[in-house]
Amino acid sequence: FTQMLRSAKKRDVLQLLKRAPEEMLPFVVEAAVAAQSVASLAALSDFLDFSKEPKSLLEKFLYAAAFSPRPSKELLRLVLDKLDGKQLAPEVQETGTVALGSLVGKLCQQELCGLQEVERGMETILTGLRGAKEESEVVIYLLALGNTLLPETIPTLLEYAEEGPTVVAAAAVSALRRFPARHISSEVKRAMRRIFHEKRKSYEKTCRLAAAEILLDNEPLPMDVINILLATSELGTETATFLLLKVQSSLR
Secondary structure, eight states: OOOHHHHHHHHHHHHHHHHOOOOHHHHHHHHHHHHOOHHHHHHHHHHHOOTSHHHHHHHHHHHHHHSSSSOOOHHHHHHHHHHHHOOOHHHHHHHHHHHOOHHHHHHHHHTTTTTHHHHHHHHHHHHHHOOOSSSHHHHHHHHHHHHHHGGGHHHHHHHHHHHHHHHHHHHHHHHTSSOOOOOOOHHHHHHHHHHTTTTOOOHHHHHHHHHHHHHSSSOOOHHHHHHHHHHHGGOOHHHHHHHHHHHHHHHH
């Protein structure tokens, strides 16, 4: 079906979208995203009205875009255009923001970071993060930033990890956990030590655990292992057991 859509003209894809039975429409939308032809994306652009369509259909489109293994710049542009300057349902805005991060990251993996669409996508995420008032908004933008997996976002994630409120700090540390070992620098490790050992302020348990995991999963120093083991005496049984198993796994 996707291969058929790749060779179809825009008007044919649009007719298909308009005439598809309601229960089949999510499937057709997903297939049109997977096709990623100029015609199928143009048809989707005309068909999807983000102010009218059911939230479930819009989220299906955004999820399909986010999980696309090799997205095109045209797909990113379509998502950006649909999100740009519109009053959207919160769920759609959140899904769209996280999808943006994923698309930017995958295009950069294809060595297409210099594209205007990629730069616009990054700017959209960073502007949203700077302007976010609610903690829940900040968390979504941090998730999007983490989805890009770009090393230049690490200083921003570290700032929110150390200084942000409980939920925000946990989201930032969680995003940092996804980076490969080559990006976990000594600066990142110093910040994770401060978080785990609560040098500057108190942190939520899951945040401290995630910080400890970053230290243990990325070429841990003997002193880090020792200090984490010593700290388990002050933690709850479940947390201490988890960290002990983590250390044993690293040793193996």
